[in-house]
Amino acid sequence: MTVDLAIFTLRGTRLMVLLIDRGLEPFLGRPALPGGYVQKGETLRQGALRELWEEAGIDGGLLHLEQLGAYGDPGRDPRGRVVTVAYLALGPDLPAPVGGTDAHHAYWASVEDLDRDGVRLAFDHSEILADALEQVRRKLEHTPVATAFCAAEFTLSDLRTVYEVVWGQPLDPSNFRRKVLGTAGFVEPTGGQRMPSTGRPAALYRTGNAGVLSPPLLRMGGQPA
Amino acid sequence: MTVDLAIFTLRGTRLMVLLIDRGLEPFLGRPALPGGYVQKGETLRQGALRELWEEAGIDGGLLHLEQLGAYGDPGRDPRGRVVTVAYLALGPDLPAPVGGTDAHHAYWASVEDLDRDGVRLAFDHSEILADALEQVRRKLEHTPVATAFCAAEFTLSDLRTVYEVVWGQPLDPSNFRRKVLGTAGFVEPTGGQRMPSTGRPAALYRTGNAGVLSPPLLRMGGQPA
DNA sequence: ACCCCTAAAGGTCACATTGACTTGAACACT
DNA sequence: AGTGTTCAAGTCAATGTGACCTTTAGGGGT
Numbered sequence: 001m002t003v004d005l006a007i008f009t010l011r012g013t014r015l016m017v018l019l020i021d022r023g024l025e026p027f028l029g030r031p032a033l034p035g036g037y038v039q040k041g042e043t044l045r046q047g048a049l050r051e052l053w054e055e056a057g058i059d060g061g062l063l064h065l066e067q068l069g070a071y072g073d074p075g076r077d078p079r080g081r082v083v084t085v086a087y088l089a090l091g092p093d094l095p096a097p098v099g100g101t102d103a104h105h106a107y108w109a110s111v112e113d114l115d116r117d118g119v120r121l122a123f124d125h126s127e128i129l130a131d132a133l134e135q136v137r138r139k140l141e142h143t144p145v146a147t148a149f150c151a152a153e154f155t156l157s158d159l160r161t162v163y164e165v166v167w168g169q170p171l172d173p174s175n176f177r178r179k180v181l182g183t184a185g186f187v188e189p190t191g192g193q194r195m196p197s198t199g200r201p202a203a204l205y206r207t208g209n210a211g212v213l214s215p216p217l218l219r220m221g222g223q224p225a
Numbered sequence: 226m227t228v229d230l231a232i233f234t235l236r237g238t239r240l241m242v243l244l245i246d247r248g249l250e251p252f253l254g255r256p257a258l259p260g261g262y263v264q265k266g267e268t269l270r271q272g273a274l275r276e277l278w279e280e281a282g283i284d285g286g287l288l289h290l291e292q293l294g295a296y297g298d299p300g301r302d303p304r305g306r307v308v309t310v311a312y313l314a315l316g317p318d319l320p321a322p323v324g325g326t327d328a329h330h331a332y333w334a335s336v337e338d339l340d341r342d343g344v345r346l347a348f349d350h351s352e353i354l355a356d357a358l359e360q361v362r363r364k365l366e367h368t369p370v371a372t373a374f375c376a377a378e379f380t381l382s383d384l385r386t387v388y389e390v391v392w393g394q395p396l397d398p399s400n401f402r403r404k405v406l407g408t409a410g411f412v413e414p415t416g417g418q419r420m421p422s423t424g425r426p427a428a429l430y431r432t433g434n435a436g437v438l439s440p441p442l443l444r445m446g447g448q449p450a
Numbered sequence: 451a452c453c454c455c456t457a458a459a460g461g462t463c464a465c466a467t468t469g470a471c472t473t474g475a476a477c478a479c480t
Numbered sequence: 481a482g483t484g485t486t487c488a489a490g491t492c493a494a495t496g497t498g499a500c501c502t503t504t505a506g507g508g509g510t
């Protein structure tokens with residue numbers, strides 16, 4: 001019984017996922033998602049939070065954490081039947097992970113690069129990562145989780161960048177603003193402003209109290225040519 | 226390591242879920258979702274299919290089966306740490322289940338009645354059932370799974386009834402038709418017809434090849450007063 | 451045959467939403 | 481002051497939506 005974590009963050013305009021190079025057999029040296037055995041007496045979620053801290057030095061209290069699903073095919077681990085529960089974590093621009101206690105090291109990898117280079121992860125982690133990516137992209141449409149990628153206060157441009165990076169397609173700034181502000185409970189203004197490096201100051205917002213977006217923010221069509 | 230199943234079907238205009246009365250401790254006599262231990266060498270999905278057959282005599286090859294999630298809180302089973310993977314199953318008007326081999330019997334229970342009477346299921350199965358219900362209602366919006374509740378050939382009225390029963394709200398027949406037929410790959414005509422007890426014959430359709438509905442069929446607003 | 455009832459099928463119309471585009475506002479820099 | 485950049489706000493045609501109406505194709509009764 002293990003938990004594995006697909007932890008995403010934004011580095012500039014690139015979507016990054018946290019990987020470790022395995023320091024033990026099986027799959028020694030191969031990149032993998034961080035994870036480990038669930039200890040008795042802790043919930044699955046607590047186990048995920050503990051692994052998050054032990055393997056990457058990240059305090060999970062700050063980021064969004066949700067369950068992705070269970071993966072338990074008999075052949076997924078050569079050591080025998082190991083069922084893993086995958087968790088999906090999203091956070092704002094997170095610091096470089098500390099090395100980890102074991103003989104492995106943790107690092108941020110660009111999702112785009114992994115895909116382009118055809119990197120194959122240990123176990124069935126490539127499959128888990130693909131499921132996690134699809135889940136994030138879909139959740140951006142129907143929930144305000146995109147704000148989990150932003151700091152406590154953010155501009156609409158920050159938020160739009162999240163969508164553009166995760167979806168991999170440009171969005172019209174004006175229409176994006178209209179839809180976000182028109183969706184009750186998505187964001188609420190803080191009153192503050194932030195100066196961009198150049199241009200007009202942008203209003204700051206914080207996450208609203210909505211659990212779901214209605215209407216949803218669909219990714220189909222609607223992009224500038 | 227167990228699997229539990231939330232199996233839904235339609236009986237007339239009521240949404241039913243398959244329950245068993247437990248014949249063993251713990252929770253002896255209490256209603257519960259069918260399920261059991263995963264055997265070594267089988268995938269989680271295969272385990273779910275096997276339990277489906279053993280506990281209810283239902284051939285899972287005919288119905289829609291998808292994973293719901295893992296439930297592993299330490300206190301959920303008084304016997305100790307048992308993690309269960311919940312599966313969601315949908316099928317057309319299914320036959321009355323055979324009694325099952327153990328000392329328990331399986332039966333269809335109306336979801337509405339369970340909710341109204343505040344029935345509490347064994348373990349955390351009430352929570353699983355609630356999650357399963359929400360999942361079904363949400364999936365009807367974005368995928369063609371509603372057809373899993375229908376026979377191989379069905380009328381648009383059949384399909385509309387599925388939505389009305391699962392969502393618990395009436396839908397405008399004319400607008401429903403327009404949206405379903407306007408969504409590519411949702412349904413395709415078979416050419417056949419079926420006579421209702423009274424009224425004009427209805428065209429028959431079968432499930433299309435679409436995996437997702439675009440545009441989605443949202444349940445907000447849009448109902449006749 | 452005829453009329454009536456019912457449900458399916460198809461159409462109408464006002465209104466909301468959307469994507470694409472344009473205009474105006476608020477800064478920094480030269 | 482002039483220019484460039486970004487945020488903000490507005491315009492407009494096309495599309496989608498909800499509410500409602502009309503026509504069609506059966507069956508049953510008289």
